[in-house]
Amino acid sequence: MNLSLPVASTPLKGALAVPGDKSLAHRAALFAALAEGTSVVENYPDSGVTRAMRGALESLGVPSSLEDGVLTLKGNGFRPFPNAGATADCGNSATTIRLLAGALAGTGTAATLDGSDGLRKRPMNRIADPLREMGVAVETTEGRAPMAFHTTPAGLKPVDYAVPVASAQVLSCLQIAALGASAASRFTVPGPVRDHTARLLNSMGASIRDDGRTSVVAPLAGTALRPLQARLPGDISSAAFLFVAAALVPGSEVTIANVGVNETRTGILDVLAQMGAQIVRTNERLEMGEPVADVTLVAHPLAAVSVQGDLVVRSIDEFPALAVAAAFAEGRTVVREAKELRFKETDRIAAIVTQLRALGAEVEAFDDGFAVTGGTLKGGTARANGDHRLAMSLALCGLRVPVEVEGAEILNESFPSFVPSLTSLFT
Numbered sequence: 001m002n003l004s005l006p007v008a009s010t011p012l013k014g015a016l017a018v019p020g021d022k023s024l025a026h027r028a029a030l031f032a033a034l035a036e037g038t039s040v041v042e043n044y045p046d047s048g049v050t051r052a053m054r055g056a057l058e059s060l061g062v063p064s065s066l067e068d069g070v071l072t073l074k075g076n077g078f079r080p081f082p083n084a085g086a087t088a089d090c091g092n093s094a095t096t097i098r099l100l101a102g103a104l105a106g107t108g109t110a111a112t113l114d115g116s117d118g119l120r121k122r123p124m125n126r127i128a129d130p131l132r133e134m135g136v137a138v139e140t141t142e143g144r145a146p147m148a149f150h151t152t153p154a155g156l157k158p159v160d161y162a163v164p165v166a167s168a169q170v171l172s173c174l175q176i177a178a179l180g181a182s183a184a185s186r187f188t189v190p191g192p193v194r195d196h197t198a199r200l201l202n203s204m205g206a207s208i209r210d211d212g213r214t215s216v217v218a219p220l221a222g223t224a225l226r227p228l229q230a231r232l233p234g235d236i237s238s239a240a241f242l243f244v245a246a247a248l249v250p251g252s253e254v255t256i257a258n259v260g261v262n263e264t265r266t267g268i269l270d271v272l273a274q275m276g277a278q279i280v281r282t283n284e285r286l287e288m289g290e291p292v293a294d295v296t297l298v299a300h301p302l303a304a305v306s307v308q309g310d311l312v313v314r315s316i317d318e319f320p321a322l323a324v325a326a327a328f329a330e331g332r333t334v335v336r337e338a339k340e341l342r343f344k345e346t347d348r349i350a351a352i353v354t355q356l357r358a359l360g361a362e363v364e365a366f367d368d369g370f371a372v373t374g375g376t377l378k379g380g381t382a383r384a385n386g387d388h389r390l391a392m393s394l395a396l397c398g399l400r401v402p403v404e405v406e407g408a409e410i411l412n413e414s415f416p417s418f419v420p421s422l423t424s425l426f427t
């Protein structure tokens with residue numbers, strides 16, 4: 001599918017909600033599968049990546065239903081999955097494969113995890129190495145999927161492990177596995193990664209002490225996880241595209257209601273505010289242990305910004321969209337200390353630079369980031385590269401100059417209602 005948005009001649013205005021948060025949705029389904037009893041989760045998003053987790057759980061013997069945004073799932077408990085020996089297809093979803101790996105390890109389930117060609121390119125030694133330290137028998141395919149887990153005797157070895165990359169997927173995998181260890185494990189991470197795993201598991205009866213850099217996981221040791229009765233907040237990583245859209249079109253004012261504003265995810269709001277957009281949060285509250293708010297963005301002229309350090313970790317999925325905001329800002333935006341972007345759905349540093357350059361922008365790649373000079377993007381045709389976030393970000397350029405994005409159907413992996421949501425803001 002080729003996607004071409006109309007150049008906006010009037011401001012974007014309005015208030016809307018976005019689908020439920022994908023990071024929380026993956027965790028809710030997986031932890032519900034590990035709980036005793038039936039979980040009911042509202043505002044559950046239906047997209048390629050959330051189907052991947054539900055499909056993989058079904059192959060392992062834990063089916064779920066999703067009707068009118070309500071997920072219902074009867075848990076198997078924290079014990080080996082019913083379909084031992086199965087191969088679970090994790091589609092394009094790295095969160096699915098890495099978190100499920102932790103669950104197979106912790107419950108001692110023998111099964112194989114596989115996925116799409118794109119997923120088979122992503123690094124898995126970052127989880128396989130520490131899992132082996134915990135005594136898990138896991139084989140990768142040259143450090144990638146397919147990954148075969150063999151039955152491990154109950155009671156993994158507790159570890160004290162420093163995760164070398166600021167990755168929530170790796171930390172979460174290890175935290176889940178550690179629920180099945182014979183004593184407490186301790187993990188450290190080099191940056192403030194999203195902490196949804198600890199928050200959600202603790203709300204279900206686990207004991208994970210997490211201060212953002214260090215987490216200590218007590219084994220469940222026979223304690224059952226309680227089922228979930230929850231409603232997911234809107235996904236800030238989907239809202240991000242609408243915020244950037246509003247920031248690009250002079251005079252815009254857009255509110256996204258009920259969006260998750262967990263501090264580990266709100267880097268996008270901080271960066272857009274630093275660039276000059278006005279961001280106002282109202283109706284702030286806690287839902288299922290997660291901060292939620294209505295967030296309004298009022299457009300003002302954008303200025304270049306420098307992004308590095310913790311702000312990179314807190315905006316890790318938002319760089320394709322931020323690069324587009326930078327392309328329409330005054331000055332040269334520089335992003336550094338962001339090498340992890342090379343290990344996403346695609347090498348996002350290479351993809352951002354190549355595609356913005358194809359649209360005429362002045363861009364530079366660094367080993368650990370990129371720079372974009374605002375005001376240089378002219379328009380033309382760009383490619384999504386099999387990356388849902390790149391597809392939506394490149395399409396946003398079309399609000400300012402004529403742009404066509406090839407391969408844009410990949411956006412269905414994460415935000416199938418992107419186009420109708422955006423066009424509902426046209427005035």
Ligand code: S3P
Nearest residue numbers: 023095166167168169170316317
């Ligand atoms: C996610 C963690 C991040 C993020 C991904 C979702 C999660 O990946 O990019 O979209 O739900 O834990 P890393 O942990 O590899 O940085």
